[in-house]
Amino acid sequence: MTPSVVFRSRGSVVLAAIVIVLAAVLAVSALVVGWPPSAAVAFAAVGWGAWVLYVRPCVILHEDAVELRNVARDVTIPYGAIDDVDTRFQLNITAGGRTYRAWALPAPSGGRAKRLSDVREGQRPGDSPSTLSGAAALRLRQSVAGAERTDAPVIQRTSALVLGGTAAIAVLLLVLSLLGL
Incomplete structure (x- = not known):
């Protein structure tokens, strides 16, 4: 039995890593500064969306x-x-x-x-x-x-519509948190 071979864009993984780290930092910062919890959730959702859009496809x-x-x-x-x-x-x-x-x-x-x-x-x-x-x-x-x-x-x-839908929700949550809702 031969092992499976995975092809995935290295540039996408690097971009996702940058977005995920930035989203994590912003989520923690939002909680520390006292922003509404929805802002932290939105940043976390953006990190999840980066994984869905850039790391998962292969x-x-x-x-x-x-x-x-x-x-x-x-x-x-x-x-x-x-x-x-x-x-x-x-x-x-x-x-x-x-x-x-x-x-x-x-x-x-x-x-x-x-x-x-x-x-x-x-x-x-x-x-x-x-x-x-x-x-x-x-x-x-x-x-x-x-x-x-x-x-x-x-x-x-x-x-895998749930994963695609999650990315859309991440964008929606980010917009809502920026509007202060």
């Missing part, structure tokens, strides 16, 4: 399937059910006539794409193995090539 390559963890939905697709893997704009997986997008693995920006030295003629910058989306796409394509094709794709969708 692509996990398991032994027999790929799992896309996005903000509002998780999708698990067996390798044998995958029809196509594409890196235009972000990692996209087509299976069963539908396209599933990985929020966590965007293609490189225009400036970064121009600096890539390993992109061949006619190749998308997102397919470069030196990018996160390209490295994931390469490993995913290798797994798909070695998988036995399934006629009826079994695709599991797990709603």
Whole structure:
């Protein structure tokens, strides 16, 4: 049994860490200074929202399937059910006539794409193995090539709406606390 491989943007994790630490400091400060408790709750919710938006999204390559963890939905697709893997704009997986997008693995920006030295003629910058989306796409394509094709794709969708809703609540609480409510 091979271990699962997780692909997640390092920049997103760094950004989330900064926001979470700042939110924690502000939450404690709000309590010490004597602001309403709703302000501390709002700052804590912003920290939680940063985790939901920036740390939770990832692509996990398991032994027999790929799992896309996005903000509002998780999708698990067996390798044998995958029809196509594409890196235009972000990692996209087509299976069963539908396209599933990985929020966590965007293609490189225009400036970064121009600096890539390993992109061949006619190749998308997102397919470069030196990018996160390209490295994931390469490993995913290798797994798909070695998988036995399934006629009826079994695709599991797990709603993670609670996590997405939490991020919206965090923003709402922050606005309410700033308005003094």
